[in-house]
Amino acid sequence: AQSVTQPDIHITVSEGASLELRCNYSYGATPYLFWYVQSPGQGLQLLLKYFSGDTLVQGIKGFEAEFKRSQSSFNLRKPSVHWSDAAEYFCAVGAGNTGKLIFGQGTTLQVKP
Amino acid sequence: DGGITQSPKYLFRKEGQNVTLSCEQNLNHDAMYWYRQDPGQGLRLIYYSQIVNDFQKGDIAEGYSVSREKKESFPLTVTSAQKNPTAFYLCATQTSETSETQYFGPGTRLLVL
DSSP states (O other), X not given: OOEEEOOOSEEEXXXXXXXXXOOEEEOSSOOOEEEEEEOXXXXXXXXXXXXXXXXXXXXXXXXXXXXXXXXXXXXXXXXXXXXXXXXXXXEEEEOGGGOOEEEOOOEEEEEEO | OOSXXXXXXXXXXXXXXXXXEEEEEOSOOSEEEEEEEOTTSOEEEEEEEEETTEEEEOTTOXXXXXXXXXXXXXXXXXXXXXXXXXXXXXXXXXXXOTTSOOEEOOOEEEEEO
């Protein structure tokens, strides 16, 4: 069965520091992978997605993610974090031809001034 | 103004009461989804519909019901059989291509009185 693991429940970084949020997935075929961001009390906003091709994917707000098939990972990175990046981040994998998404439990990012 | 509308933003339920959450979209997307979000548990799929007049159970359908009479609308009813309904409910839409992105509404928070 497909699954997504986000090992870090909570991460704190200083403003201006680099960021990496981890995501590991379990899926038999080539996955469709997504990163979403959620501000408190809001819906989810798509940051970026990977379907095929270049394994380094650029997204909005200066985020990027790298698909590593050998490690079953799709980690999210940003070179310099801004205070406005404080939010909850969700990794998701597309579950075959049903269109359904399987979500990780989320990582809450706190940014220190 | 395009997008996904969820109403109300907050909803209060009394014991033994059924309540209905609204989800409307004008994106002309075929598929619609309902998720439940609890702290630390990510998003769990309740029901989804890939076409009008058809819908399927997700992972946690017990105590919930849906209808899909129009392409634009996918209301979710939380019945009295759902013993722990307090959560944040998110509606999402997707084009007919199952590999495509899901877009999320702003959510409804349901509280029990």
